[in-house]
Amino acid sequence: MKAAIVTGSGGPEVLKVQDVPEPRASKGEVRVRVMATAVNRADVIQRKGGYPAPPGVPSNILGLEYAGVITDVGEDVSGFEPGDRVFGLVGGGSYAQFIVTHHRTIAKVPDNLSFEQAAACPEAFVTAYDAMVSQANLKSGEWVLIHAAGSGVGTAAVQICRALGARSVGTSRTKDKIDRAMELGLHRGIVIEKGDFSDEVKTIVGDQGVDVVLELIGGNYVVEDLECVANQGRIILVGLLAGAKAELSLQRILSKRVMIKGTTLRARPLEEKIVAAQLLSKQIAPLLENGELKPIIDKVFDLDDVVEAHRYVEQNDSFGKVVLNLED
Ligand SMILES: NC(=O)c1ccc[n+]([C@@H]2O[C@H](COP(=O)([O-])OP(=O)(O)OC[C@H]3O[C@@H](n4cnc5c(N)ncnc54)[C@H](OP(=O)(O)O)[C@@H]3O)[C@@H](O)[C@H]2O)c1
Numbered sequence: 082m083k084a085a086i087v088t089g090s091g092g093p094e095v096l097k098v099q100d101v102p103e104p105r106a107s108k109g110e111v112r113v114r115v116m117a118t119a120v121n122r123a124d125v126i127q128r129k130g131g132y133p134a135p136p137g138v139p140s141n142i143l144g145l146e147y148a149g150v151i152t153d154v155g156e157d158v159s160g161f162e163p164g165d166r167v168f169g170l171v172g173g174g175s176y177a178q179f180i181v182t183h184h185r186t187i188a189k190v191p192d193n194l195s196f197e198q199a200a201a202c203p204e205a206f207v208t209a210y211d212a213m214v215s216q217a218n219l220k221s222g223e224w225v226l227i228h229a230a231g232s233g234v235g236t237a238a239v240q241i242c243r244a245l246g247a248r249s250v251g252t253s254r255t256k257d258k259i260d261r262a263m264e265l266g267l268h269r270g271i272v273i274e275k276g277d278f279s280d281e282v283k284t285i286v287g288d289q290g291v292d293v294v295l296e297l298i299g300g301n302y303v304v305e306d307l308e309c310v311a312n313q314g315r316i317i318l319v320g321l322l323a324g325a326k327a328e329l330s331l332q333r334i335l336s337k338r339v340m341i342k343g344t345t346l347r348a349r350p351l352e353e354k355i356v357a358a359q360l361l362s363k364q365i366a367p368l369l370e371n372g373e374l375k376p377i378i379d380k381v382f383d384l385d386d387v388v389e390a391h392r393y394v395e396q397n398d399s400f401g402k403v404v405l406n407l408e409d
Pocket residue numbers: 120121122123204208229230231232233234235252253254255258297298318319320321322323344345346347394397398399401402
């Protein structure tokens with residue numbers, strides 16, 4: 082099969098499309114012909130040598146999400162059969178024409194979505210829903226601060242807030258992305274120029290601050306988050322694009338009784354990945370099917386152009402997801 086292989090640590094040029102052996106489905110697994118996948122920041126970090134693949138997934142093939150068709154089912158698989166259109170998350174390996182994955186970690190693709198659209202959903206919507214709702218206990222009527230509102234996860238979060246009746250204020254360093262996020266339901270936007278935003282957030286939502294922060298940027302953004310999060314607010318740390326270190330006021334955390342929680346999907350054990358798949362099939366897919374949530378795709382590249390796709394993501398110009406097409 083054709084796959085994009087990481088041939089060493091470095092820039093996008095270390096990715097080479099090559100022929101490699103096809104995987105086979107073992108007990109409990111299905112084999113999927115991947116029709117589309119998407120580029121994630123974790124792929125970029127792994128390509129640079131900073132995020133090794135967890136045990137049990139191919140170490141030299143990137144890719145954390147997919148949409149495709151089941152070709153084979155292993156022993157003890159129920160609920161799925163060859164020909165089913167499915168999508169989901171994997172620990173790696175989806176920049177390839179075939180993957181094998183546990184049958185309880187997959188979900189059926191809603192009929193109204195193409196494979197490219199479906200491949201744009203799992204990481205963005207599951208990450209945003211899991212972080213804001215499952216972990217930060219977001220409720221209707223609450224205010225959420227969504228950083229990088231034009232990112233893949235950010236555009237998903239904005240739509241989930243609208244669907245749940247929560248109010249969102251988003252940030253971006255790019256005004257155009259704020260304007261486009263407002264079309265998706267973002268209530269208010271802040272264009273960040275020098276890294277500060279807490280005063281503007283309080284002007285928008287009131288001095289009490291936001292109930293939840295979806296922190297996709299990390300670094301010194303968390304210092305500012307603490308200034309504009311409400312008493313007993315929840316900061317959910319999902320991404321570290323601005324760095325993995327910050328000097329935080331413990332006094333602020335203590336006196337405001339703030340909860341700061343980190344999260345990652347990839348490192349979870351199988352049981353928790355099954356929970357994430359149920360979130361995709363039971364909470365998110367119905368909203369994709371009725372149009373309340375929409376996949377937001379910035380660009381689609383062929384797998385053969387994976388180097389260009391990685392370059393494009395690293396330019397920070399994309400709004401929504403960058404998808405890789407693997408159809409013949
Ligand atoms: N924990 C998990 O399981 C998990 C899962 C998925 C994603 N993530 C994380 O979530 C974050 C978003 O992922 P994504 O795929 O949605 O991202 P994305 O679509 O690639 O967009 C990221 C955006 O963040 C902004 N940005 C980049 N570097 C920045 C910096 N140094 N300071 C401020 N803004 C910066 C850029 O937009 P503007 O500059 O135009 O605003 C960029 O377009 C990433 O950190 C990713 O690693 C975590």
